[in-house]
Amino acid sequence: MAHVAISAQRVEKWFGEGEARTHALRDVSFDAYFGEMLFIVGPSGSGKTTLLSVISGILRPDGGRVLMDGVDVWNLDDDELAAFRLAKVGFVFQDYHLFPRLTTLENVAIPLVLRRYRWDEALSEARKYLRIVGLENRAQLHPVKLSGGEQQRVAIARAIVSQPDILILDEPTASLDGETGRTIMSFIRKEILSERRCIVIVTHDARILDMASRILDMEDGRLKAIEIGAAQ
Ligand SMILES: Nc1ncnc2c1ncn2[C@@H]1O[C@H](COP(=O)(O)OP(=O)(O)OP(=O)(O)O)[C@@H](O)[C@H]1O
Numbered sequence: 001m002a003h004v005a006i007s008a009q010r011v012e013k014w015f016g017e018g019e020a021r022t023h024a025l026r027d028v029s030f031d032a033y034f035g036e037m038l039f040i041v042g043p044s045g046s047g048k049t050t051l052l053s054v055i056s057g058i059l060r061p062d063g064g065r066v067l068m069d070g071v072d073v074w075n076l077d078d079d080e081l082a083a084f085r086l087a088k089v090g091f092v093f094q095d096y097h098l099f100p101r102l103t104t105l106e107n108v109a110i111p112l113v114l115r116r117y118r119w120d121e122a123l124s125e126a127r128k129y130l131r132i133v134g135l136e137n138r139a140q141l142h143p144v145k146l147s148g149g150e151q152q153r154v155a156i157a158r159a160i161v162s163q164p165d166i167l168i169l170d171e172p173t174a175s176l177d178g179e180t181g182r183t184i185m186s187f188i189r190k191e192i193l194s195e196r197r198c199i200v201i202v203t204h205d206a207r208i209l210d211m212a213s214r215i216l217d218m219e220d221g222r223l224k225a226i227e228i229g230a231a232q
Pocket residue numbers: 015016022023024042043044045046047048049050051
């Protein structure tokens with residue numbers, strides 16, 4: 001029996017006040033397992049990014065709970081939650097969140113520095129991951145000098161450098177051409193997914209859906225269906 005990595009239980013989220021009040025997540029429950037690549041799909045505004053933020057310990061829900069590897073993450077205090085996320089979760093955000101003043105290599109090294117690696121060790125490990133995403137020759141450039149697709153690849157390298165148990169990606173291929181997107185997703189599936197890791201991906205990109213183990217289909221804040229993917 002596969003081990004549950006993330007358990008979302010009756011999650012609710014509201015935004016705004018009065019007329020602008022939006023019910024962004026309505027009673028959303030599902031389990032994500034170690035060893036699977038779980039995709040979240042649905043129309044714009046259906047709550048995908050909100051769900052990703054709640055299950056990864058970034059955005060506090062208004063109701064329900066989220067267990068990550070058995071830990072009720074929204075019951076942790078801020079310091080415990082930060083430490084838990086650092087130890088367990090890697091993120092790739094839709095808009096990259098790269099540090100503009102650091103080089104590409106330094107950006108990838110940051111999670112290791114936070115884990116108290118020596119600076120030279122962190123840089124050398126980071127270089128391996130830049131090579132994996134095909135950007136070794138961009139190591140000394142700052143993010144502003146990179147294309148959108150290259151920045152996305154740096155963000156992916158930074159998310160996987162510390163080998164997190166849970167890897168969360170928001171639209172990871174949105175700014176990549178089809179071939180690069182598939183190459184990176186195949187790489188993640190082959191080299192990054194393992195029996196001890198769970199990968200959750202929000203995507204609009206139909207070209208990569210065949211790599212899903214299962215697909216959560218969101219609509220209007222609700223979980224409409226859970227489908228078995230082609231790669232299960
Ligand atoms: N910070 C916020 N403040 C107010 N409303 C928000 C906020 N974030 C999201 N919403 C609203 O919550 C709903 C769900 O938004 P969310 O970004 O999760 O959807 P999404 O499915 O990820 O959309 P997209 O595919 O366009 O990224 C939308 O109606 C959105 O307008």
